[in-house]
Amino acid sequence: MTDIKHRILLAEDDENLGSLLQEYLQAKNYETDWVNNGEKAFRHFEQFHYDLCLLDVMMPVKDGFTLASEIRILNSDIPIIFLTAKSMKEDVLEGFSLGADDYITKPFSMEELLFRIEAILRRTKGPRGGDKDTWEIGTFAFDAKKQVLRGTGTEQKLTTKESELLKLLCNNLNQVLERNFALKAIWMDDNYFNARSMDVYITKLRKYLKTDANVQIINVHGKGYKLVVDKD
Amino acid sequence: MTDIKHRILLAEDDENLGSLLQEYLQAKNYETDWVNNGEKAFRHFEQFHYDLCLLDVMMPVKDGFTLASEIRILNSDIPIIFLTAKSMKEDVLEGFSLGADDYITKPFSMEELLFRIEAILRRTKGPRGGDKDTWEIGTFAFDAKKQVLRGTGTEQKLTTKESELLKLLCNNLNQVLERNFALKAIWMDDNYFNARSMDVYITKLRKYLKTDANVQIINVHGKGYKLVVDKD
């Protein structure tokens, strides 16, 4: 079970249900942040990274629909599931038109919710078989196990650090790989010197990848790096 | 709307519901094959190509769960939605453990079913409506993923903040992007200094965009900014 731990943002004002859900999801190995109103939820969403949002529709300060539409502006892709007491048709439809992935009415069984979450994440993250070690990056083929980056005609052997860093970038394709995360994952410690070392490796990877103009490692100032690949 | 016509396999033994659903889905531009038992459904599945399966759980000859597990052997990836009269918990869970993507209990509204179908296909198939990271702004082409603004002949690389701000403006084309919203979304905090920083970025974006007189970032005093593009 080399499962990647998914992060869930739970917005639910009912204290009982909220803590119950958080506890349950934590137990099922989902890292769950629980907030009790829409405003807090939005602030969390900007600040941290999540794989799925679980939003109560009726909440104080900011309701679930408003929250969802704001989240959609920032991230048009993240899965959203609405929780609601009323099962009124209009509500359901409004939820889906905001790009919800699912809609579940209270009371519901924890297990059913869990299954619905899993059904969605199954689709979101690639096909089954979670732990990859080979990727296609534009015209390149990268084998993390063999530490080789093959381009058209070329074959570049990668050092351990180069390979680990590129692997992390691939795992976060088109998303920001946070500096601190990468530093802790590869260097075990995110101090100034390791950070500078990482910069050096970014430069090296960029050099290897520059033969394909559709592949870029973009810096996100103060945050980290993002590997982006264009389709032709 | 969507140009790609999706194909749906509908297995439902109730003649009334079956034909009603088929008619409705056809009207919504889904090519729908309707069969009235699980055995026929399986033969259809082998023979033709489908993008989604809509399976009644209780059917003569071969029930929906058996059918689904057989389908899963042939195709571990195709979206499956179960329809069922009983909403018993065990049933729901069994359905999901067979890799169902959704589960809907009768009676349900046609519209809700349609929205659920669309929610799933949105994830399954590639280009979805809301998922934009490129825009045309007058004569410019803006790629938020690559952080590049291309004009006629020019190519301006954007910084992270420039790109994020322009992206928000694009998402609110011809509408007011509220200061506070943008500040919270990009700077995480809407204090005085960040607001002044945002002003600086507005100036920068205006500079980049000034080659096209039809494109303007207009200030709405006390509210925010509005990106407007004139058609010729």
Place this chain on the structure above:
DNA sequence: AAAGGAAGTTAAAGAATGTTAAAACACTCT
């Protein structure tokens, strides 16, 4: 028209990142 706040503009300071080369380290072979 005057006052005060909001927004426009520009420059500079400070922090983060890019780049290159040399130094330090780790490993193997003899």
Place this chain on the structure above:
DNA sequence: AGAGTGTTTTAACATTCTTTAACTTCCTTT
């Protein structure tokens, strides 16, 4: 142990990004 090889870190310097500051102009209200 010492030479040789490849990897990683440190150092030094260049460049870019973001914020801050100072000053100007515009807008709204009275």
